[in-house]
Amino acid sequence: MDSKLNYKRIVIKIGSSSLTHAETGRLNLAKMEHLVRQLSDLHNQGMDVCLVSSGAIAVGRAAMGVKERPSETSVKQACAAVGQAKLMMVYQKLFAEYSQTAGQILLTKNTMVNPVSRANAKNTFDELFHLGVIPVVNENDTVSTYEMQFGDNDTLSALVASMVGADLLILLSDIDGLYTDDPHKNPEARLLKVVDAIDENIYGMAKESTGSNVGTGGMATKLAAAKIATLSGTDMIIANGGDVRILQDIFENDYVGTLFTANENANFNLANYIMETIG
Ligand SMILES: Nc1ncnc2c1ncn2[C@@H]1O[C@H](COP(=O)(O)OP(=O)(O)O)[C@@H](O)[C@H]1O
Numbered sequence: 001m002d003s004k005l006n007y008k009r010i011v012i013k014i015g016s017s018s019l020t021h022a023e024t025g026r027l028n029l030a031k032m033e034h035l036v037r038q039l040s041d042l043h044n045q046g047m048d049v050c051l052v053s054s055g056a057i058a059v060g061r062a063a064m065g066v067k068e069r070p071s072e073t074s075v076k077q078a079c080a081a082v083g084q085a086k087l088m089m090v091y092q093k094l095f096a097e098y099s100q101t102a103g104q105i106l107l108t109k110n111t112m113v114n115p116v117s118r119a120n121a122k123n124t125f126d127e128l129f130h131l132g133v134i135p136v137v138n139e140n141d142t143v144s145t146y147e148m149q150f151g152d153n154d155t156l157s158a159l160v161a162s163m164v165g166a167d168l169l170i171l172l173s174d175i176d177g178l179y180t181d182d183p184h185k186n187p188e189a190r191l192l193k194v195v196d197a198i199d200e201n202i203y204g205m206a207k208e209s210t211g212s213n214v215g216t217g218g219m220a221t222k223l224a225a226a227k228i229a230t231l232s233g234t235d236m237i238i239a240n241g242g243d244v245r246i247l248q249d250i251f252e253n254d255y256v257g258t259l260f261t262a263n264e265n266a267n268f269n270l271a272n273y274i275m276e277t278i279g
């Protein structure tokens with residue numbers, strides 16, 4: 001691999017808007033096929049690969065003809081129950097085509113908050129990596145109630161990256177990276193290529209607005225993720241998942257996106273963070 005980057009364990013998060021067709025909300029199978037191929041190739045290069053995939057609610061909505069974005073928890077949960085199974089069915093099929101084994105891990109806030117559950121989840125990840133399996137992670141939306149919900153997979157993917165000691169977290173989004181302002185609202189907004197410190201100025205750039213009918217959190221949750229990742233010693237990149245071949249470009253260090261550099265000196269304690277912020 002002709003790369004300046006030397007990552008051994010990576011977590012990649014893909015959002016609902018990148019996995020589904022905007023017009024119908026149904027799965028973009030060609031995109032998933034490309035994604036799985038890229039991940040399989042990274043795995044074949046010797047990296048531990050973990051995918052955090054959103055899309056359960058969006059795919060369930062499309063399958064059941066729920067046109068409006070649901071606000072009621074029970075409707076979201078029902079959509080997720082249908083959509084998650086469909087998502088995994090497609091992932092299993094595609095990974096099998098590339099001779100890879102995928103496993104499903106569904107996490108809740110409770111899993112992260114409870115030290116015993118968290119240790120169990122970590123052991124499962126470690127064992128899956130050891131066995132050469134690619135974990136496919138999502139929030140367990142069908143049982144996460146409003147009060148105990150991450151709600152966005154950006155934060156979840158950063159907590160997973162921290163828990164498994166990943167060197168790199170990649171958030172594939174519907175946008176190239178962090179701009180100085182929401183580019184859908186401000187045409188003057190500029191893309192930032194590298195962020196070494198996530199300060200008030202940076203937080204002020206990220207708006208919660210999302211660019212799609214299926215995304216959650218906008219840029220604000222991506223910055224929350226960047227904070228967790230970088231304090232955990234994990235680099236984080238936001239890149240556009242419009243063409244997932246960008247993953248290859250990232251490892252060849254030739255991509256457009258925003259890199260948040262790991263803070264190697266930080267003494268981040270995942271357990272404390274969880275108790276203070278989400279517990
Ligand atoms: N400063 C910013 N830079 C880039 N995007 C921003 C910013 N502030 C808000 N956004 C919005 O965040 C959206 C990406 O978040 P989201 O819709 O949750 O995507 P995803 O489903 O890919 O996770 C962008 O489409 C954009 O409209």
Ligand SMILES: N[C@@H](CCC(=O)OP(=O)(O)O)C(=O)O
Nearest residue numbers: 016054055056057152153216
């Ligand atoms: N867990 C939810 C996704 C939540 C979420 O973060 O969505 P997104 O903003 O599309 O990454 C689902 O699978 O539908």
